[in-house]
Amino acid sequence: MPELPEVETVVRELNKKLKNRIIASVQVNAPKMIAVGPDVVSNRREVSSSQVLKFIKLLQGQKVLSVKRRAKLIIFEFSRELFLLVHLKMTGQFIFEDQKQHLKTLGKYRLLNKIFAPLTQLPSKHTHVVFKLRDKSCLYFNDVRKFGYLKLVSQSELAHVREFKDYGPEPLAKAFTLQKFKTQIQKRKTGKIKQVLMDNAVVVGIGNIYSDEILFHAKVRPMRTPASLSEKEKKYIFKYILEVLKKAIKAKGSSVGDFIRTDGNWGSMGKHHFVYGRRGQKCKKCGTMIESIKLGGRTGSFCPKCQK
DNA sequence: TATATTGTTACACC
DNA sequence: TGGTGTAACAATAT
Numbered sequence: 001m002p003e004l005p006e007v008e009t010v011v012r013e014l015n016k017k018l019k020n021r022i023i024a025s026v027q028v029n030a031p032k033m034i035a036v037g038p039d040v041v042s043n044r045r046e047v048s049s050s051q052v053l054k055f056i057k058l059l060q061g062q063k064v065l066s067v068k069r070r071a072k073l074i075i076f077e078f079s080r081e082l083f084l085l086v087h088l089k090m091t092g093q094f095i096f097e098d099q100k101q102h103l104k105t106l107g108k109y110r111l112l113n114k115i116f117a118p119l120t121q122l123p124s125k126h127t128h129v130v131f132k133l134r135d136k137s138c139l140y141f142n143d144v145r146k147f148g149y150l151k152l153v154s155q156s157e158l159a160h161v162r163e164f165k166d167y168g169p170e171p172l173a174k175a176f177t178l179q180k181f182k183t184q185i186q187k188r189k190t191g192k193i194k195q196v197l198m199d200n201a202v203v204v205g206i207g208n209i210y211s212d213e214i215l216f217h218a219k220v221r222p223m224r225t226p227a228s229l230s231e232k233e234k235k236y237i238f239k240y241i242l243e244v245l246k247k248a249i250k251a252k253g254s255s256v257g258d259f260i261r262t263d264g265n266w267g268s269m270g271k272h273h274f275v276y277g278r279r280g281q282k283c284k285k286c287g288t289m290i291e292s293i294k295l296g297g298r299t300g301s302f303c304p305k306c307q308k
Numbered sequence: 309t310a311t312a313t314t315g316t317t318a319c320a321c322c
Numbered sequence: 323t324g325g326t327g328t329a330a331c332a333a334t335a336t
Contacts, residue, residue, distance in 0.1 A: 001313090001314065001315090003315095032332090040316095040317075042317085042331095072315080087315085087316090089314075089315060089316085089332085090313070090314050090315070090332095090333095091313095091314095091333090091334090143333095144333080144334065144335080145313085145314090145332070145333050145334065146332065146333055146334090147314080147315075147316095147331090147332050147333075148332095162317095163316090166316095166317095187325090188325090188326085190325090190326070190327090191326075191327085195327095198315085200315090200316085207314075207315070208314070208315090296327075296328070297314095297328080297329085298313095298314075299312095299313090
């Protein structure tokens with residue numbers, strides 16, 4: 001499940017690998033997953049073949065200037081004032097293959113990706129868009145659930161992209177201070193703290209995995225309300241937002257579900273999870289059984305002894 | 309075959 | 323009206 005650290009991992013790798021490379025051709029296998037223009041990508045829309053053609057045509061010959069991130073959105077910046085915004089949602093993956101690494105990477109990928117048996121070769125039945133680069137390297141976009149999207153916008157349209165308007169502060173930006181965090185959570189006094197942390201208007205990039213982990217380290221149960229938090233607890237939550245996310249980026253993300261990096265390797269953060277996905281197992285700190293509850297239809301896991 | 313899965317948006321409700 | 327909570331949705335493995 002790509003959250004901020006996973007998306008950041010993908011972005012850093014793509015930026016390094018794709019910078020200055022030029023797109024030779026684009027193949028779109030699932031038209032539903034692409035869009036042209038700044039509008040919200042709705043789930044049940046039809047995409048015409050002329051839109052697909054436009055998408056392909058606009059990308060051909062473009063040089064990658066940089067790959068960046070805002071919240072969980074990947075932003076490719078191309079020459080000629082063109083931007084590609086990609087959301088991985090639950091199961092999106094980017095896999096990059098250098099031509100000479102092709103066979104080697106494929107072997108590794110086959111070995112590592114045992115969670116989803118169909119993804120044993122590239123392209124697979126879950127490969128929905130393929131970018132072929134002029135130097136014969138190749139970028140695959142895979143998505144088992146097809147919840148993700150790739151949206152192409154011009155420079156002038158970029159300011160009107162809906163996603164950006166709803167995004168709150170970046171947790172790892174210098175501008176995100178304890179004071180700012182406190183102001184943000186004041187806005188949502190009645191919700192549960194776990195849901196508040198996952199609200200993009202409060203702070204972006206935190207999903208189910210990292211909200212669980214942050215609250216464990218802060219010793220706060222997920223169902224607590226912001227109004228009930230002491231100053232010390234707020235301080236700890238803020239502190240661990242930064243620490244947990246930074247640690248996860250260092251570990252190249254958590255390979256939960258089917259997140260893998262652009263070279264097919266797993267991120268190693270999963271080894272350091274204290275509560276997420278550990279219901280019924282012993283707490284790594286005190287040995288108590290980890291419990292889970294449903295909050296707004298989402299599962300939250302916590303240690304009943306370590307978290308108050 | 310029903311279920312669980314998650315990020316995000318749409319919408320109903322005070 | 324604005325803030326909040328919840329349902330709905332995408333598609334598939336198990």
